[in-house]
Every structure is written in C-alpha cells, then in structure tokens.
Amino acid sequence: MVSTDSPTAPDDDASLSAIARQLSGALIALDFDGTLAPIVVDPEQSRPVPGVIDTLAELARAGARIAVITGRDALTAVRLGRLDRVGGIVVSGLHGAEQWRSGVLRTRDEPAGLTAVRAELPGLLPSDVWLEDKRLSLVVHTRRAAEPERSLAELAGPVAELAERNGLRSHPGKLVLEIRIPDLSKATALGELLDDDAAALYAGDDLGDLPAVAEVRAWAARTGRPALTIAVGEVAELRAAADRAVASPAALAALLAGLLSRA
DSSP, X not given: OEEOOOSSXXXXXXXXXXXXXXXXXXXXXXXXXXXXXXOOSSGGGOOOOTTHHHHHHHHHHTTOEEEEEOSSOHHHHHHHHTGGGSTTOEEEEGGGTEEEETTEEEEOOOOTXXXXXXXXXXXXXXXXXXXXXXXXXXXXXXXXXXXXXXXXHHHHHHHHHHHHHTTOEEEEETTEEEEEOTTOOHHHHHHTTOOTTSOEEEEEOSGGGHHHHHHHHHHHHHHOOOEEEEEESSOHHHHHHSSEEESSHHHHHHHHHHHHHHO
C-alpha cells in the first residue's frame, strides 16, 4: 500500500494518472459516511465535505460513471448528500439491497427473519445504545454509550447469535454492529457496476469496504485495467488492504479534484 496523508497523489502516481487518461467511462465508486462525509454522532447531520459533490458532478460531465455504495438506505444518502445533483449517479444502498438511479428506486423484499430480530433485539441493548432501523437492515450504534468500545465488544456475541438464528448476519464497523442479508456486501453492489473496458477507483473508510477493495483488485488482475483503491481514515485493516490511504474525507475530496484537473 502507498500510504500518505497528502490530499493529492504525486505526479508520478501511475494508477491515478492512468485513470485520469481514461476518465470517460471510468467507474468512480465511493462510500458515503466517513468517505464523502465525516462521521458524526447524529447520522441525520451527516453531510459531504464542501465542494466534493460539485467535483463529482464535474467528473460525471467529463464522462466518468459515479456511484455511491453505502450502508445507508439509498433515499437517505441521496437526500443528505444531494446526490441527485450528479448526472447519471447510481446509489447502491444497504450494501446493494437497494439501487437508486435517475429517481427510480429498486429494492429487495424484507427478509423473513428480520421481523423476529426487530422484536427481540431491543431487549438486548442497554439504554445508552441506539438501534437504527433501515427496513432491510438493523444497526446497533454504541457511539453514544458511556464506554463505546466496551459496549460494542459485549454486544457482539449476543447480536451475532440472534442474527444467525434468524438467517441473517451481524457485521462489525466503527462502533456499530449491522444486521443484514447474508449474501450482500459492497462487493456484490460494485460487481454489478464494473466494466471490463473501463478504469476503476474505489474509496471507503471501514471494515465493510474490505470486500469492495478485494473486488476491485480481483477485477484489475483479471482485466489488466487501471484501478486504484483508497482507504480513508485510520482503520488499520483497510489501510493495509488498499493501494493508497488518505487522512480524511476532505483529503479524498482534494484527490478527486486533482483527478479532474489531470484529465
């Protein structure tokens, strides 16, 4: 991995330059929270860093295919990020259970086991732990707990057992446990968008982005096409897996602006 806190790649960064040269048709796929927008205590207050949506719109006008692949439901991501300002954008929500494109939402049916989990899960949670219901997934947030890391560790086992008993799976993240449909990940959502004749860039910030990073790397090895994966923030496992690391959503925004200027 090439790791730097600099917001833009050096001039000799071959992968970034190759993507810029083939920007028309290139896939630029990004997570939302922690990647386009800083992590905040109240998810409703999440907003992309200034200027990044304008940059994505410019990249789209230059021919790039823009996608946001997020654990959020697609409509919430579109609303909070004003993503409908980006021409042709695809928003894959709930790790691919939903897809929003040109104002049309395509969504899976609710899995049968989720009703039982929804009924039982609140009884497992302390009063300072928040449960977010996304219809097709449930997210346990410990960020507001007195001891967030300890609460997460204590809940991991019981939440995973409840999920598996009902045909679902619990996935850890930054002070969250997300219960969702087992066969879905950001890799499956990304796989629907990758084009063997294009270039690809993917950026994310958390453990849930690891499958997408692996998907891009496998695609690049198979096709020989230019690709770059970017870890945003300090999650060690993701930084080790990605080609490049940047410190923050603001640094990623600057990198994307630099990609546009190279093109």
